[in-house]
Amino acid sequence: MPGKTISEKILSAKSGVDARAGDVVVCRADYALGTDGSTPMALDYFAAMGGERVHGPGRMVFALDHYAPAPSRATAVLHQRMREFAGRHGIPLYDVGEGIGHQLIVESGRALPGGLVVGADSHSVTYGALNCFGTGIGSSDLAAILMSGEIWLRIPESIRVNLTGRLPDGVYPKDAALELARRLGADGATYRAIEFAGDGVAWLDLEDRLVLSNLTVEMGAKAGMFPADERTFAYLEGRASTPFEPVHPDPDASYCREISIALDGLAPLVALPHLVDRVEPVHCAAGTPVQMVYLGTCTGGRVRDFHQARDILKAAGGVAPGVQLVVTPASREVLDALARDGTLAEFIGMGAVIGTPGCGSCCGTCGAIPGDGVNVISTANRNFKGRMGNGSASIYLASPASCAAAAARGAITDPREIGS
Amino acid sequence: MTAPAFEARARVFGDDVNTDYIITSRRKRESLDPQVLRQYLFEELDASFAGSVEPGDVIVAGRNFGCGSAMEVAVTAVLGAGIRAVLARGFSRTYYRNAVNNGLLPLIGDTGRIAEGDHLMVEPGLVRNVSTGESIVTEPLPAIMLDIVGEGGLVAYFRKYGRFQVTGR
DSSP: OHHHHHHHHHHHHTSSOOOOOOOEEEEEEEEOOOTTTTTHHHHHHHHHHHHHHHHSSGGGGEEEOSSSOOSSHHHHHHHHHHHHHHHHHOOOEEEEEOOOOOHHHHHTOOOOOOOTEEEGGGGGGGGGGGGGHHHHHHHHHHHHHHHHSSEEEOOOOOOEEEESSSSOOOOOOOHHHHHHHHHTTTTTTTOOOEEEEEEEGGSOHHHHHHHHHHHHHGGGEEEEEEEHHHHHHHHHHTTTTSSOOOOOOTTTOOEEEEEEEEGGGGOEEEOOOOTTTOOOEHHTTTBBBEEEEEEEHHHHHHHHHHHHHHHHHHHHHHHOOOOOEEEEEEEEHHHHHHHTTTTHHHHHHOOOOOOOOSSSTTTTSOOOOOTTTEEESSSSOOOOOOTTOTTTSSSEOOOOHHHHEEEEETBBGGGTTTTT | OOOOOOEEEEEESSSOOOOHHHHHHGGTTTTTHHHGGGTTTTTTTTTTTTHOOTEOOOOOOOOSBBOOOTTTTTHHHHHTOOOEEEEEBBBBBHHHHHHHTTTOEEEEEEOOOOOTOOEEEETTTTTOOOOOOOEEEEEOOHHHHHHHHHSSSSHHHHHHHHSSSOOOO
C-alpha cells in the first residue's frame, strides 16, 4: 500500500476508519459554518427532518455576511430568524459587520491543522491554508450536521501542486492562483483535493496561502490544502481554539496528477469576463477602461491586500477621475487594523467608498452594484455574468496591486509600471 | 435505484453553467420559494427559458454544471419548474450533492449529440434519445447517494434514520 495524502489522513482520523481515496466515510466535523445565504434554507430542512435539538451547537457557527447590512426587509427577517434560532440553541453567531464567515472561522482559530471544517458556502476551501480539510456543502447537508454532527464524504483523489521559487516584485498570490486556474481549468480539480507543496510554500505567509486555497474551488476542488509550518503556527499563536496536530502527506502518497508552478517566473495575470479560467497576462488586457474597482472578499479583503493596493495607489497619485473605488474589509478585525495603521484614512482620502465588513458586492446581494456596461476589476474570486448584480457589467479578476493600478489609471494596467 | 423511466424533452445548455446562471444570488434575497424562483431560472443565459419550461423537461448540459456557489436554490428552483433530472458531462461536487439530497436526478454521460427539444427516455444508468435512436450510458451513483435518492431525498432519509448510515464505497 502506498502512503497517504493529507485528505486520506484527515478523513480517516475524523471517521475512525482507515480509509483511502474513493472510500465513502461518515465524519464528525470539528466545526460547521452557516451563512445568511445558506442557513435559512437549512433551518427549513432541519424542521422538515423533525429536528428539535441541535447536535453540538458549540461546533456550529452562524455568520451574517451575505446581506450585510440587510438591503431589504426580507433579508432583515432572515437575519432575525437566524438570531432567534442561534440564541435558542446556543449557537455562536457573528452578526452583521463582524465580517465574512470564512475569515471569522480563520481568525477565531477554528480552522486548525489536521482539522475538518465544513461550511454551507463554496469558499470553505479557504481553511486549507491552515492544513485543515475545509469544504463547501449545501443547506441540506448543513441541516444533517445540525441533526447529527456528521457528514458523509467521499475521500478525494489528490492533485499535488508543487510551488517553486519566490514571487517576483509586482506579482502576488492571486496571480499564482489565476495561473493555477489557467492550467487546470474551471473543472480541472472537480471531486479532487489539491495539496500545495514545494519550496515555494515557505515564502508564502498565511494570508498569501488563504488566497490560493480560496481559489481552488474555482477549479472544482473539494479542498485546497497547505502543509503546516512555522508561519502557520505563528498565525495560530493566541488564536487556536484547541490543541492541534499538523498532518503531513506520506512521501509515497499517491497523487492522480502533479503539476509545478514556478512562482519566480510568473507575471501579473487577469481573468477576463465571464470565466475564472479565462486568464491572460495583465499587459494583454492593458488599456481596457474600468469604471469600478472592488477591493475585498474572502479572496482579497485582508490587511496585506489593502496595503498592497494602497502602496500602488499612493505611488500613482490616487484614484483616476471617473473610477469608483470600493473598499470592503473581510472582517471587523481587518477594518480595525486598517483604522489603527492609517490605511483606512488613506483610502478615505483617496475618495474610496468604505463598505461594511462582509461579502459586500461580490455576489450582488448587497453593497455597490455596477451600472450598465460598466467594467469592474475586482480582487474577488468569481466573474460570472451578473455576479455583482448587473448582467451587463463585465468583471475582471486580478491581484490587489493590479486592481489598484487600474484604479489609478482608469484602465487595466500592469502594476509593475507603477511600482511602489 | 428503482425510479421508473420517464419521458422528457431536452433543454440544452453549454459548459460551465454556474449556479448564479441557474438562479442569480440576488433573487434568493427576496424569496426561497421554488415557485417564485422558477420565474427567474437561467435568466442570465436565456431570458425566455422560464416562460417556456414545462414539467417533463430535463436539463442537458456540458461540463461542470452547477459550478460556483453551493447555493441549494439552484436545485430547488429547477425542481420547482417540474424538472426531474439534469444530464451533463460533469457536475460540480456541491451541485451533485445538493441535487441528490433534494431528489433531482444528476446523470453524468456524453451529452454532445443531444439537441434542444430532443425526445428522451430517462432512467438511472441509461438515457435513450428517441429523436436520434442513440443511447447514452450514465455513471452510477455511489451507494450512499443511491440510498438517499431511494428514500426520496435527505429529509426523508433523516426522518427515517436520524443520521448517516453507511461507510464503504
